[in-house]
Amino acid sequence: MNYKFSNKVKDMKPSAIREIFKSMSDPEMISLAAGNPSAESFPYDKMASISARIFAETPVAALQYSITEGYPKLISQMAKRLKEKQGIGTDGNDVIITSGGQQGIDLTAKVLCNEGDVIICEKPSFIGALNAFRSYKVNLVGVDLEKDGINIEMLEDALKNNPKTKLIYLIPTFQNPMGICMSLEKRKKVLELAEKYDVVILEDNPYGELRFGGEDIPTIKSMDKNGRVVYCSTFSKILSAGMRVGYLCGPKEVVQKIVVVKQVNDVHTNIFFQMLCSRFMEEYDIDAHIADIRKLYKRKCDLMLTELDNRLSDKLEYTRPDGGLFIWATAKNGESGIAIAKKAVAQKVAVVPGSTFLADESEDCPSFRLNYSTPSDEQIIEGIARLSKALD
Amino acid sequence: MNYKFSNKVKDMKPSAIREIFKSMSDPEMISLAAGNPSAESFPYDKMASISARIFAETPVAALQYSITEGYPKLISQMAKRLKEKQGIGTDGNDVIITSGGQQGIDLTAKVLCNEGDVIICEKPSFIGALNAFRSYKVNLVGVDLEKDGINIEMLEDALKNNPKTKLIYLIPTFQNPMGICMSLEKRKKVLELAEKYDVVILEDNPYGELRFGGEDIPTIKSMDKNGRVVYCSTFSKILSAGMRVGYLCGPKEVVQKIVVVKQVNDVHTNIFFQMLCSRFMEEYDIDAHIADIRKLYKRKCDLMLTELDNRLSDKLEYTRPDGGLFIWATAKNGESGIAIAKKAVAQKVAVVPGSTFLADESEDCPSFRLNYSTPSDEQIIEGIARLSKALD
Numbered sequence: 001m002n003y004k005f006s007n008k009v010k011d012m013k014p015s016a017i018r019e020i021f022k023s024m025s026d027p028e029m030i031s032l033a034a035g036n037p038s039a040e041s042f043p044y045d046k047m048a049s050i051s052a053r054i055f056a057e058t059p060v061a062a063l064q065y066s067i068t069e070g071y072p073k074l075i076s077q078m079a080k081r082l083k084e085k086q087g088i089g090t091d092g093n094d095v096i097i098t099s100g101g102q103q104g105i106d107l108t109a110k111v112l113c114n115e116g117d118v119i120i121c122e123k124p125s126f127i128g129a130l131n132a133f134r135s136y137k138v139n140l141v142g143v144d145l146e147k148d149g150i151n152i153e154m155l156e157d158a159l160k161n162n163p164k165t166k167l168i169y170l171i172p173t174f175q176n177p178m179g180i181c182m183s184l185e186k187r188k189k190v191l192e193l194a195e196k197y198d199v200v201i202l203e204d205n206p207y208g209e210l211r212f213g214g215e216d217i218p219t220i221k222s223m224d225k226n227g228r229v230v231y232c233s234t235f236s237k238i239l240s241a242g243m244r245v246g247y248l249c250g251p252k253e254v255v256q257k258i259v260v261v262k263q264v265n266d267v268h269t270n271i272f273f274q275m276l277c278s279r280f281m282e283e284y285d286i287d288a289h290i291a292d293i294r295k296l297y298k299r300k301c302d303l304m305l306t307e308l309d310n311r312l313s314d315k316l317e318y319t320r321p322d323g324g325l326f327i328w329a330t331a332k333n334g335e336s337g338i339a340i341a342k343k344a345v346a347q348k349v350a351v352v353p354g355s356t357f358l359a360d361e362s363e364d365c366p367s368f369r370l371n372y373s374t375p376s377d378e379q380i381i382e383g384i385a386r387l388s389k390a391l392d
Numbered sequence: 393m394n395y396k397f398s399n400k401v402k403d404m405k406p407s408a409i410r411e412i413f414k415s416m417s418d419p420e421m422i423s424l425a426a427g428n429p430s431a432e433s434f435p436y437d438k439m440a441s442i443s444a445r446i447f448a449e450t451p452v453a454a455l456q457y458s459i460t461e462g463y464p465k466l467i468s469q470m471a472k473r474l475k476e477k478q479g480i481g482t483d484g485n486d487v488i489i490t491s492g493g494q495q496g497i498d499l500t501a502k503v504l505c506n507e508g509d510v511i512i513c514e515k516p517s518f519i520g521a522l523n524a525f526r527s528y529k530v531n532l533v534g535v536d537l538e539k540d541g542i543n544i545e546m547l548e549d550a551l552k553n554n555p556k557t558k559l560i561y562l563i564p565t566f567q568n569p570m571g572i573c574m575s576l577e578k579r580k581k582v583l584e585l586a587e588k589y590d591v592v593i594l595e596d597n598p599y600g601e602l603r604f605g606g607e608d609i610p611t612i613k614s615m616d617k618n619g620r621v622v623y624c625s626t627f628s629k630i631l632s633a634g635m636r637v638g639y640l641c642g643p644k645e646v647v648q649k650i651v652v653v654k655q656v657n658d659v660h661t662n663i664f665f666q667m668l669c670s671r672f673m674e675e676y677d678i679d680a681h682i683a684d685i686r687k688l689y690k691r692k693c694d695l696m697l698t699e700l701d702n703r704l705s706d707k708l709e710y711t712r713p714d715g716g717l718f719i720w721a722t723a724k725n726g727e728s729g730i731a732i733a734k735k736a737v738a739q740k741v742a743v744v745p746g747s748t749f750l751a752d753e754s755e756d757c758p759s760f761r762l763n764y765s766t767p768s769d770e771q772i773i774e775g776i777a778r779l780s781k782a783l784d
Contacts, residue, residue, distance in 0.1 A: 001590070001619050003645055004558070006506045006528075012652045014460075039452045047455070048447035055440035060431045063439070063632035068406075099491060099636075099658040106657050110527070114398050115507070132656035135502070136398075166396070198393070227393050240455035242663035244491075253395055260404045264524035265498050266491040270662040271634035 008115060008137035026348070030383040033350035034374040035176065035325060037237045038300070041293045041373075043280070047240070050279045054272060062272045068263040070097025070247075071274035077281050078247050086208070087222035088231060094255040096248050096262070099269045100241075101206050104232030104248035104258075106132040107265065108202050109167065111257040113138045118162040120199075121169040122150055124328075124357030124367070126176045129169055129204065140359035141165075145175065147319075149182025152189045159197040167200050168193075172220060174207035174324025177357050177369035181322065187220045194228050200254075201229045206237055209290050212298035213322035227251035235277050237325070238290055243273040297325070300372040300380065307384035315391050318370075325373040328354075331366040331391075340368055340391065349386040400507060400529035418740070422775040425742040426766040427568065427717060429629045430692070433685045433765075435672070439632070442671045446664060454664045460655040462489025462639075463666035469673050470639050478600070479614035480623060486647040488640050488654070491661045492633075493598050496624030496640035496650075498524040499657065500594050501559065503649040505530045510557040512550050512591075514542055516720075516749030516759070518568045521561055521596065533557075534751035537567065539711075541574025544581045551589040559592050560585075564612060566599035566716025569749050569761035573714065579612045586620050592646075593621045598629055601682050604690035605714035619643035627669050629717070630682055635665040689717070689765055692772065696764040699776035707783050710762075717765040720746075723758040723783075732760055732783065741778040 054062045069075065075095045082088040082095070098104040105128070113119065115137035121130065123142030133140055141158050144151045149172060159165055168190065172182035182190075194201045203220045221231035227250075234246035248258065262268075280286060301321060308318055308329070318329040329351075331340060337353035344351050354367030375383060446454045461467065467487045474480040474487070490496040497520070505511065507529035513522065515534030525532055533550050536543045541564060551557055560582065564574035574582075586593045595612045613623035619642075626638035640650065654660075672678060693713060700710055700721070710721040721743075723732060729745035736743050746759030767775055 001643075003504075003592075003643070003649075005503055005649055006509075008506070009503050009649055009653055012649075014652050014655065034457075036457050039456060042451065042455045044447060044451040044455070048444065048451075051443050051447065052440065055436060055443065059434065059436040059440075061634075063434045063436070063634045064431060065426075065428050065628075065633045099662075102656065103658045111397055111401050112395075114400070117398075128656060128659070131652075135653050135656050200395075236457075241457045242453075242455045242660075244658055244660070244662050251393075251395070257395075257397055257401055257404075260406050260523075261401055261527050263406065264494065264520060264527050266495045266636055266658065267520070268634075268636070270491075270636050270665060273662060273664070 009135055012131065012134060029348050029350055030375060030379045030386065031350045032370045032375060032383045033352045034371050036374040037241055037325070038296060038373045040296060042240050043289055046280065046284055047276060050276050050283065054275055054279070058275065062275055066268045066271040068259050068268050070269060071271060071278055074274050074278040077278055082249055086219045088219065088249055092227055092251060093249050094252045096255050096258055097269050097274055098232070098246040098248050098262070099266055100236060100244040101204065101232050101234035101246040102128055102132070103262070103265070104246055105129045105202065105204060107258045107261050108230050108232070108248070109133050109136050109138060110261055111254065112200060113166050116164065118165040119167045119169055120155065120158050120162070120165055121359055122171065122175065123359060124177050124354055125169065125359070126171060126204065127356055130359060133169070142359035145178055145180065147180055149180070149186040150190065152186060155190065156193055159193060159199070165197065165199050167202050169202045169204065170220070171204045173205055173217065174210060174321060176207070176324070177326050177352070177354070178328040179319045179321035179324050179326040181217055184217050187217065188223065191220055191223055191228065195226065203229055203231045205231060205233045207324035208233065209238055210294060210297055210325070211323035212294040212301070221249065230254055238286070238293060239277060239280060243270065243276070245269060245273050245277055297323070297373055300377070301327070303377055304370065304372040304380050304384065307381055311384055311388040312391065325371055327370040327372065329368055329370055334366045336364045337366055337368045338364055343390040344387055347386040347390040349383045349390065351387065401527055404523065404526060421740050421742055422767060422771045422778065423742045424762045424767060424775045425744045426763050428766040429633055430688060430765045432688060434632050435681055438672065438676055439668060442668050442675065446667055446671070450667065454667055458660045458663040460651050460660050462661060463663060463670055466666050466670040469670055474641055478611045480611065480641055484619055484643060485641050486644045488647050488650055489661050489666055490624065490638040490640050490654070491658055492628060492636040493596065493624050493626035493638040494520055494524070495654070495657070496638055497521045497594065497596060499650045499653050500622050500624070500640070501525050501528050501530060502653050503646065504592060505558050508556065510554040511559045511561055512547065512554070512557055513561040513751055514563065514567065515751060516569050516746055517561065517751070518563060518596065519748055522751060525561070532751035537570055537572065539572055541572070541578040542582065544578060547582065548585055551585060551591065557589065557591050559594050561594045561596065562612070563596045565597055565609065566602060566713060568599070568716070569718050569744070569746070570720040571711045571713035571716050571718040573609055576609050579609065580615065583612055583615055583620065587618065595621055595623045597623060597625045599716035600625065601630055602686060602689055602717070603715035604686040604693070613641065622646055630678070630685060631669060631672060635662065637661060637665050637669055689715070692764040692769070693719070695769055696762065696772050696776065699773055703776055703780040704783065717763055719762040719764065721760055721762055726758045728756045729758055729760045730756055735782040736779055739778040739782040741775045741782065743779065
């Protein structure tokens with residue numbers, strides 16, 4: 001039969017990155033294209049030990065239906081941790097456990113946006129969020145990123161010119177794909193603009209705990225006095241990505257609505273792994289574990305930067321991140337990122353063309369994203385060598 | 393601030409059943425209101441054993457990001473099982489692993505329905521599905537159920553009168569909440585009507601494996617020659633509900649679209665438990681396990697029916713299911729189901745009023761749903777005794 005898909009999804013295509021991920025089956029391909037945490041960062045033994053104890057001690061609760069909001073103990077722990085680590089108070093806010101950070105993004109858009117509404121996002125931005133917004137037929141408006149975060153004047157222009165704006169979507173810390181941080185001053189400005197133009201900020205912070213250089217900058221949510229900010233994050237980069245456990249902290253009224261749509265989306269997040277996260281934080285030192293991940297990523301990032309400095313500093317400009325998973329590279333000669341990615345694949349190294357991260361998918365740009373968390377040290381060295389050959 | 397929620401969700405409220413579930417903290421309350429599988433039905437020891445071996449043997453794959461479609465081996469196993477057990481061929485169809493059966497329902501509506509479109513459902517029907525449809529601002533049209541399934545003449549009238557119908561949502565086997573099965577004749581008729589009026593059928597079959605009496609009836613999907621039927625089901629009632637692993641089998645083109653929206657919804661389903669389901673089917677006899685669950689539910693259903701026969705047959709009519717989790721009871725004197733549920737709670741026994749399951753939430757009806765899988769035998773006996781007192 002001839003299927004009539006809904007207007008909101010009929011033009012949607014699979015994410016380019018996910019498709020690249022699927023085609024990674026060529027064993028000779030080195031992927032610098034992923035956004036995966038390092039396999040070395042998963043605390044297998046401790047997770048195996050907790051898992052055995054969950055089956056022995058609380059098997060029924062771990063395998064039966066649970067409540068949509070999430071495992072109550074984990075919710076309390078996250079509320080406490082958000083207060084301690086991010087300065088995010090729980091007065092007026094609630095925490096809900098989500099199926100990865102992605103679900104928090106998806107459901108926030110679902111509860112706040114009608115078809116034809118506008119979401120302002122950074123240019124470039126996280127493809128998974130952009131596609132989630134597209135799946136509700138929201139119009140995306142990209143605002144240029146500078147080294148210290150979004151261009152504030154252009155943001156205000158975008159807000160002025162798009163009265164149907166409902167959300168500003170931001171990854172202020174170790175931005176995906178650029179790896180940069182928004183300055184404190186700009187964070188304050190963005191919050192002021194959200195107040196002035198009566199819109200909500202969705203602050204996505206999956207990488208905030210992965211700082212290996214520089215100084216922490218307060219989250220926008222920590223400065224939010226009026227329930228203007230929905231904050232989401234995840235355990236994907238600190239415990240395991242495949243378990244799909246994230247969390248969202250937002251104004252009570254918004255979280256209540258998200259609970260209602262989560263209920264009909266997946267009822268609740270896998271309860272066994274919610275318990276596992278909770279017990280990990282209770283029984284082990286998660287901050288020591290995160291400190292190890294930071295060390296690992298600093299070493300990997302430094303290695304990739306050294307290889308880039310040695311081989312490609314004449315041809316490329318690139319960010320020097322203080323945390324997160326990504327480096328953003330731009331061709332000094334203005335060559336198309338798509339063309340570079342194709343040349344790279346011919347040399348058996350995968351990178352993600354910058355255009356993938358743009359609100360307007362038809363644009364090209366002379367940039368591409370590199371990931372240093374997933375490849376081994378040898379793959380980083382060989383990958384950058386191949387990239388250098390591709391750009392010769 | 394004053395939040396402006398999207399039109400599709402602004403009037404949505406939490407599911408009455410989930411709210412009842414939350415209020416079940418009163419230790420003296422006996423709940424006959426749940427839809428949970430029996431805690432006795434979870435194969436804890438085998439799951440614990442597999443879990444330990446996954447951590448020992450394939451920890452990276454079990455904790456890292458995976459592909460949206462699902463664990464490839466589990467997909468193959470389910471395709472084979474759907475062929476063997478349900479007569480569902482894979483020519484033209486694909487299988488995707490979903491985060492519970494609920495996600496399959498939610499995302500099918502998302503890819504097929506615009507706001508203002510119509511979904512025809514059984515009256516009464518599963519509240520989780522109705523609310524998922526409402527969350528896309530779809531109009532619901534309920535069609536009366538008879539003892540052998542949906543009223544076919546009324547269904548055709550509904551299709552005629554609602555040209556914007558995109559989907560017919562059905563639970564043909566051990567229907568929730570009524571516990572009845574649609575006859576083979578009606579299944580064929582429904583498929584003919586879907587062809588005639590060019591709509592898709594969403595066949596929800598979470599209870600199909602739980603038959604403890606009577607003869608199997610072919611699924612509608614098994615008779616689908618033209619890609620008219622999307623079929624979804626779950627491991628929730630046979631392995632564990634809390635792990636949130638379900639599956640959907642539908643026409644390739646529809647499944648491809650569902651993959652795209654699942655990608656932006658939760659990226660993929662918890663991969664560890666996908667592997668666990670796969671290894672369970674590989675290493676143990678899942679049919680023997682299901683046979684045990686059937687025996688358990690037959691005993692519990694018989695017990696509840698005996699108690700009803702002894703105490704309430706003068707006041708109530710009720711279904712006598714051949715499988716599934718539910719009995720549907722109707723007051724012979726026409727008393728409101730909401731009034732009965734309130735009287736029951738006063739006697740410390742919880743049932744779900746029938747109005748909860750109606751497309752038109754403002755309607756009342758003289759019925760309520762009873763569940764026999766979750767309560768212990770003692771709770772079934774005492775629960776029906778309390779219900780009898782409530783109806784005195």
